[in-house]
Amino acid sequence: MTTLTYKADHHWRFSPILWGALVVAAVAVYLIFQDGVHLMVRWWQRDEYSHGYLIPLIALYLIWQRSDVLSRIRFDGSWVGPAIITLGLVVGLVGELATIYTVVQYAFLIVLYGAALSLVGPTAFRIIAIPMLILFFMIPLPGFLYNNLSSQLQLISSEIGVAVIRLFGISVYLEGNVIDLGGYRLQVVEACSGLRYLFPLMTLGFIVAYFYRAPLWKRLVIFVSTAPITVLMNSFRIGVIGVTVEYFGEEAAEGFLHDFEGWVVFMACFGVLFVEMWLLLRITGDKRPLSEVFAIDSPQKAQENEDTSARHLPTPFLSSVALLIVAVFGAASLAERQEIIPEREEFVTLPKELGGWRGRVEIMEQIYLDTLKLTDYRIINYTTDTEFVNFYSAYYDSQRKGASIHSPKTCLPGDGWRFNEIETHAVDGVTMGGKPLIVNRVLMTKGDRRQLVYYWFQGRSRIITNEYAAKWFIFWDALFNNRTDGALVRLVTPIREGADAAVADERLQEFTKELSKVLPEYIPG
Incomplete structure (x- = not known):
């Protein structure tokens, strides 16, 4: 950071004009992307995306954690920001015309990134870029990609689950994702594919890696491992159900199936993540305790003798607000465009x-x-x-x-x-x-x-x-x-x-x- 941008003994605060511009920008972004945002929120009602409600709050919290550093950086804005906003608006236009709302939702995040950069400038943006990156986890996968991934995970979970059952010497037959235990048939349907836990755990793995005070490669290992952990835990659950059927009967298996799902599996996966962090420390000879390696700090309070100034309104951000207002009128003209549903015989x-x-x-x-x-x-x-x-x-x-x-x-x-x-x-x-x-x-x-x-x-x-x-x-x-x-x-x-x-x-x-x-x-x- 240059001395022109960062001063350790100077505190910047938001002026009423800047707050007003932020409100106008936020309302404009919502009006432009409201259809895509509404659909995204509806998808959050599904189990595999139910963590979506928390992600904006988590992103805000992670940014607030660095507020002591951000308050000492002058926001000069960046003209790259309006260019990114323009790109996002074009992507959103294509997604809206093509009625592909996943594209619209990603365009929404591109515009948010551009608006943030046009406001804070490159120095501060480097601090908030990773916390803002977590917002991508709140967007549902495209339908065809979700369907393919779900089907593959069903098959993988079934095969590993059957392998667990056979370890106990139990006779079992696998047909696709249908596990036949003789008198009991377990079908590994979409709800059992592991996606219910995969997306929340990937989000949590990203957050854990963010707070993990370790080299980058260790952080990447933590994040990437969330996928196999989820699949293996789900397969273990399927295997235990099969063993329970053999030794304790179908009623006990149904009870286990009901109890050992949802947050129980998720918390078990979360526990495995912390064990993995501990193992990475020990394998590499790092003697620090886990409480020191994984610590969540609060921002330091400003000193009473610090100089305080009101932030000015960066010209790039003012241009971005104007661009967004124009885009609102453009989005309104597209709202009346109705998809053609042709007539047909049923x-x-x-x-x-x-x-x-x-x-x-x-x-x-x-x-x-x-x-x-x-x-x-x-x-x-x-x-x-x-x-x-x-x-x-x-x-x-x-x-x-x-x-x-x-x-x-x-x-x-x-x-x-x-x-x-x-x-x-x-x-x-x-x-x-x-x-x-x-x-x-x-x-x-x-x-x-x-x-x-x-x-x-x-x-x-x-x-x-x-x-x-x-x-x-x-x-x-x-x-x-x-x-x-x-x-x-x-x-x-x-x-x-x-x-x-x-x-x-x-x-x-x-x-x-x-x-x-x-x-x-x-x-x-």
């Missing part, structure tokens, strides 16, 4: 007879409907005298507010099926909405059983096979066509023991030809 009217195929409707359990958040769906088992095809389609009239299509890559493995072969495949002689139908062709196995799967993403006059391309076109079409509707279509047929997969291909091609005659009425182009 799946309930989808024919149960297609050519020579006769169908029987299946109903999805509510637990899965709550997870998928779809608008409409249909599951029909079509049969002939000798053949079988399972049809499933999930339709979303909007994919902007935390709801998005779940790929079979994340769903089917959870039921124990494994992807052996996957390739894009043109279905001969079949068009969908006037375009050649290209699908993902997947050969799957589950023990000795085999099945062939065709699936694709359809909507807005597009047939797409790549999950990430589908996400890109959601963004593109939302930006230029104001639409995010779309559907997943999946066809599954079994492959008889010893039969060639080509026979199953012929079966699906025959069925798809019949389906293509009616499906466009249910999935708008």
Whole structure:
């Protein structure tokens, strides 16, 4: 710090004008990003993001801890701040037009960072940058990333949990994320994936690393270790449930499942973090007690004989406030932009007879409907005298507010099926909405059983096979066509023991030809 910026015997206080400018800036930022902020707060009601309410308070507390140092630094502002605000506003505009609220929420934080830099200047910003960084932990993951991560953690937790059970010599069978203990079946669903504890523990790990008075590499180890700690603790919980079933019965297992969850698991993970800090000290020969290494200090009070001056209003911050006020009017003009929801036939009217195929409707359990958040769906088992095809389609009239299509890559493995072969495949002689139908062709196995799967993403006059391309076109079409509707279509047929997969291909091609005659009425182009 230079002597022009920092004076150890001088205390700066906020003037009424500066307070007023701060209030105006805060109100403007809220008005610009209110939709994204409201959605973020609603997501905090979910268990895995329930810590979000505390994060702004924690960030303010961490900044307050350094208030004694900040009060001795003159705030000259920085012109980099308005540039960062402009970047954030552009990102927010793209997110708003594309109706992707995760982008809007990150833009909100970019603008906050820019506003802070334009006010305090680079010297003070270096002090508050890390406390402000914690704000990123209050933003929920994008839906497709959350779904993929949840599915993978379910499978990992299941496999490790089964390994724990087998250590006790207990016979157990694992099918995807379903653990079969004979008379008791435990399904490791989304709530048991470990995400419930992962995000809060990562936040806590970040805070612990911030206060940990140790080299940077030790702090990084503490933070990075939160993920494996969460998964291992959750797997241990699953393993103990299996052992409890074997030796104490199902009722005892249900009681343990109820008691050993939520904050109990979280606090156990928290305890492991402190043990890890202690071990890092001992391994590296650091003799300091843990109370000295992990200490939370309070700011020192100003001395009575210190000079005190009112802070002036930095010109970069004044420019930032003006920029934000202009952006408020721009955001208001976008508020009237409504997403287009095209008309369509509901799946309930989808024919149960297609050519020579006769169908029987299946109903999805509510637990899965709550997870998928779809608008409409249909599951029909079509049969002939000798053949079988399972049809499933999930339709979303909007994919902007935390709801998005779940790929079979994340769903089917959870039921124990494994992807052996996957390739894009043109279905001969079949068009969908006037375009050649290209699908993902997947050969799957589950023990000795085999099945062939065709699936694709359809909507807005597009047939797409790549999950990430589908996400890109959601963004593109939302930006230029104001639409995010779309559907997943999946066809599954079994492959008889010893039969060639080509026979199953012929079966699906025959069925798809019949389906293509009616499906466009249910999935708008």
